[in-house]
Amino acid sequence: MVTAPEGHPSQDAPPAIAVRGLGKSFDGTVAVNGVSFDVPVGSFFGVVGPNGAGKTTTLSMVTGLLRPDAGNVWINGVDMWADSLQAKKLLGVLADGVRLFDRLSGRQLVTYAGLLRGMDRETVAERTDDLLRALDLADAGDKLVVDYSAGMTKKIALASAMIHAPRTLILDEPFEAVDPVSAANIRSILHDYVTHGGTVVVSSHVMDLVQRMCSHVAVMARGNLLALGTVDEVRQGGSLEDRFVDLVGGRSSGEGLSWLHTS
Template sequence: MTHPAAPVPPPPAPDPAPDPDPSTPAPALALRGLWKRFGDKVAVAGIDLDVPAGSFFGLVGPNGAGKTTTLSMATGLLRPDAGEVLVQGRSLWADPTAAKRLLGVLPDGVRLFDRLTGAQLITYAGLLRGMDRDTVAERTQDLLATLDLAADADTLVVDYSAGMTKKVALAAALIHAPRLLVLDEPFEAVDPVSAANIREILHAYVATGGTVIVSSHVMDLVQRMCDHVAVVAGGRLLAAGTVDDVRAGSTLEERFVDLVGGRRTGEGLAWLRTS
């Protein structure tokens, strides 16, 4: 990955929305009173959230805030105890098949079918979505080239580095040209050049009408990249809106620390000072 970024071909444009209703554009994703408890630990305690169509949405929160649980419920991977998920106005949990067609998902911390080669994995994701063979082959080549994986297309994914694995998983999430992309920690372990490529793809995707949700705890990145942001902690939504509204004049990082709390100031670890 030492060579400069190749010119980025345009990403597959999102398929047109199946039932465009110009009068009241439904939010790309709406969460209504989502609850999830594991044993006696409440992971998500009633989250309501609207992700406007065409937004680049950041979901931020400290470790264990319930980001991954929320996104899992929003993408049909985890059944909520209560609450509803609406993808462009359709209830995900009432009709998963229709809603999931609009969704592209990059989950965090799950394995891939890693005994497949990179090209096979992306092809598999396309064929699972019921796409025809020619389109799958064409988009697989595009995605491999764009994500800088062409040279490793025939390498088994199990032998990929962490960053390459992330990228091939992203390719598998993009192949059916979803209306809404949900990416859990997409930049973890990805090198700066690839990260810039991915950001460029995502921006182009949003510019053509797609919606992106990313979770991250890198505030700088979210502030630069996203136009909307939501802050969650302890399974609750603390703030949501445009990035400028939420940060209210200061930086997102300062605002985040204010909201979440838990910042310690003072003399801690005096013995660690070397002088």
């Protein structure tokens, strides 16, 4: 059962993200159906759901990339739509499917992201070197992003999202197409970030990954919020994957494929 927060978030100790009644439709089809949730400061918050669940649409509205039809979003108490510039300053965003300036080198792209945030050139240069080194991109820093692999592109986009040391990172499928060693390095970086006061919101299809990484989770399907809470509360003593399948449904037996049997 979902226990969603109600009303305007407290201004005394606002959550990292507060979502109230968020809704969006496309051509009469409901993509997000009035969802409400809080992301606690210092949490590692997972948003999970099958394809078409509304995860990306929800995160696009939370980050100000897409205007909602209904509802409100606050980032550390700042209204995303009443004061978008201030709210966006608090966020680092890795959006799924958004084109990068891929005719820049990796180093140029991260540098551009830092300068766009109003940072001084010396700090940008130092942090760019640190991020390229931490993400195993130092040798590819002067290579054009258009020539990067899918995994390298994901990592340089993450570096661009982190350059200004935001209070909250919102990452849509950050591990997709990333090799296991790089994924382990990214997880280590993100856990260190959370340990030192940052907040991470991550969407993923990989339940085992979410169960191991996240402190909190929201389960979505067909635009609705089906479960919300700590990972232990949501999985109810079982695995998160089994709980997810129970909530979402749709498991099939493979019956009728006897022609695949070779013995």
